[in-house]
Amino acid sequence: MPLVDTPMDESTPWLVEALQERCPAREGGLLRDGAAGNEAVWCGPLPAFEAWYVELESTLDQTLGRRLAHAAAESEELRWSRADPLPRSWFKQQAKRVAVVNADWDQRGLGQLGLLEEDGGALTLLVANRAQTAIAAGMANAAWECIREQRYRFQWSDRGAGETLIELTPDPRSIPAPSAVAADWTDQVGEVMEDERYFDCARHEADGLWTVEGQRSFLLTRDLLLRFESLVLPHLASTERSTDSRTEWCGIEDPDKLVFWDGAAEASRRQFLAGGQLVLIASADHWLGVGRQVLAREGLGRITEAAEVDGHGGVRLRLAAAFHPALVVGRLLGCWERAEGRPARATWTADARGHEITLQSRREIAE
Numbered sequence: 001m002p003l004v005d006t007p008m009d010e011s012t013p014w015l016v017e018a019l020q021e022r023c024p025a026r027e028g029g030l031l032r033d034g035a036a037g038n039e040a041v042w043c044g045p046l047p048a049f050e051a052w053y054v055e056l057e058s059t060l061d062q063t064l065g066r067r068l069a070h071a072a073a074e075s076e077e078l079r080w081s082r083a084d085p086l087p088r089s090w091f092k093q094q095a096k097r098v099a100v101v102n103a104d105w106d107q108r109g110l111g112q113l114g115l116l117e118e119d120g121g122a123l124t125l126l127v128a129n130r131a132q133t134a135i136a137a138g139m140a141n142a143a144w145e146c147i148r149e150q151r152y153r154f155q156w157s158d159r160g161a162g163e164t165l166i167e168l169t170p171d172p173r174s175i176p177a178p179s180a181v182a183a184d185w186t187d188q189v190g191e192v193m194e195d196e197r198y199f200d201c202a203r204h205e206a207d208g209l210w211t212v213e214g215q216r217s218f219l220l221t222r223d224l225l226l227r228f229e230s231l232v233l234p235h236l237a238s239t240e241r242s243t244d245s246r247t248e249w250c251g252i253e254d255p256d257k258l259v260f261w262d263g264a265a266e267a268s269r270r271q272f273l274a275g276g277q278l279v280l281i282a283s284a285d286h287w288l289g290v291g292r293q294v295l296a297r298e299g300l301g302r303i304t305e306a307a308e309v310d311g312h313g314g315v316r317l318r319l320a321a322a323f324h325p326a327l328v329v330g331r332l333l334g335c336w337e338r339a340e341g342r343p344a345r346a347t348w349t350a351d352a353r354g355h356e357i358t359l360q361s362r363r364e365i366a367e
Contacts, residue, residue, distance in 0.1 A: 012204040018107055019043075019199045023219070027190025028321030028354070029295055029302025031197065033221065035104065037082040040187075040222040042323050043198050044298040045215040046109075046131050048271060052327075053132070055267035060239065060259070064232060065134040069156070071227035072138030074178040078223060080146045081177060097147040102208065105139075109218035111208040113140055116165070123152070123168040129209040131218045136164040144168060151175055162209075181226040184252065185350040187321035198297045222323055229260055236260060246362055247329060250349040261326040265346070268330025273338065281339040284308045284315050290335055291317075301328050301355070313340045314360035322355050329357055 023031040023041060032038040042049075057064050080086070083104075087096040094115075102112050111130035115123065125144060130136035137156035145152055152168040159165050202217065204210045211217060236256040247265045252258055272294070279290060284306040291303030305318035313336070322328045329346045336344040336359045343362035348355065 009201070010203050011201045012210070015107070015202050015204045015210060016200060019202060020197070022107060023197070023199070023299070024192045025195040025197055025296070025299075026321070027193050027302070028188050029291070029300065029319065030187065030189055030321045030323060031299030032189070033219065035083065035107075036079045036221060039079070040299065040323055042220045042222070042225075042299050042327075043217065044220075045212065045217050047215060048275065049218075049220060050132060051271040051274060052264075052267050055270045056263055059263040059266050060232070060236070062232070062235060064228075067231040067235075068132075068228055069134040069138035069154075071224055071231055072135040073142040073154075074138075074227050075221055075224035076139040076142035077145065078178045078180065079221070080143070086146060094147060101143045101147065106208050107219075109208065109210050109216070110139065111136055111162070111164075113143055121170045125166040125168065127164045127166070129162050129206055130164045131216070133158040133164045135224070137166050140164070140166045141168060178227075181223055181230065183222070183226060184257075185322070185325060185355065186352055188354050189321055196292070196297055198299075225324055229257075229264075232260055233257060246333065246343070246345045247326075248345075248347040249325070250347065264324070264326035265330035265333065268327045269333040269337070272331050272334030277338070279335045279338040281313070281336075287315060287317060291319075294331055294335060295319075295328060299323060300331070304354075309358060310360065312361050314358070317357045317359070318354065319357065320354040325350070325355060328355075332357060332359060 022034050023043065026032060030040045031043055033041045086100055087093060089096055098113060105111060105113065109131060111127045114126050114128065116126045117124045125140050127136040127140050133156065137154060141152055141154040151171040151173065153171045154166050154168050156164055156166045198212060199217065201212050202210045209216065233256045236259045239259050241255065241259050241262060245262050247262055249258060249261055252261065281287065287306035288303050296302040301319045301322040303317050304320055307316050308314065309316050325348050329348050333344050333346050344359055345362040347358045
């Protein structure tokens with residue numbers, strides 16, 4: 001009897017079902033986290049985010065860890081303010097609240113929170129199986145503030161082996177709760193639909209840790225990314241924008257935001273190209289399939305229309321929604337360069353219908 005080589009399904013059914021219920025796919029290509037006020041989330045491999053983050057620091061020539069941690073803290077505090085209240089109990093209230101937080105982090109792939117030691121008012125927390133260390137530190141601080149209903153200052157260190165230590169000291173200041181952050185663009189999210197999603201093959205490896213095809217994966221909210229952007233912008237005032245930028249952002253006037261979006265798109269382009277993913281384009285219609293594979297599966301958006309604009313591979317793409325234009329444009333630039341074998345440039349515009357992105361050769365080609 002011949003042996004037939006068939007792919008093995010190593011996914012964890014209960015986790016896949018929980019993620020599918022929590023983050024249903026939308027027609028616009030976004031994933032919305034129903035447990036976090038329907039906030040848009042990027043569901044993808046952790047190494048891809050870490051590579052993007054490293055490239056962003058390199059592009060902007062800045063160390064961004066502290067800003068990422070504070071963005072994570074504010075975003076996590078907002079997330080728990082939108083959730084059902086944490087348990088109140090005369091018996092083991094803290095343990096019950098920690099269990100609720102860890103159950104949520106388990107689905108999000110963000111590790112597990114625990115109290116390592118307490119000395120007077122000072123605390124040491126441990127995030128085991130953490131994802132990105134700065135994000136783990138900020139989220140741990142915010143979660144513990146919600147658990148104890150008290151403000152803390154925090155600092156952290158990475159202990160290796162997937163562990164982050166966070167030291168907390170009480171903060172007597174009165175700090176207002178974070179408010180929602182608005183995006184600079186309009187998305188047409190659309191209705192819930194049945195579609196392939198990145199986490200459909202999720203495999204639970206340990207508490208707070210799951211993988212897809214062997215790669216550590218996690219959920220990242222758009223709110224966190226927008227807060228990160230807003231915390232970085234004030235530090236870009238002395239950074240001049242490149243005179244040879246490969247991206248044009250129509251309608252964005254803030255010079256600091258232009259620098260950040262350029263850097264975020266360039267980091268996304270480099271991260272995609274470094275991944276070695278194959279992209280084949282023979283006609284404009286093929287971009288619809290590329291969009292499903294590299295954008296919609298991870299909740300970054302969906303290409304709904306594609307039309308040629310020149311005879312050298314130039315294409316105009318329509319998207320109803322985008323997780324963040326800079327990340328989407330950067331990834332599409334990488335796709336175009338992988339398919340065409342030469343540098344590309346992009347122009348982004350947004351209107352009430354969503355987003356329009358034009359990709360063309362970076363240099364003029366003689367007819």
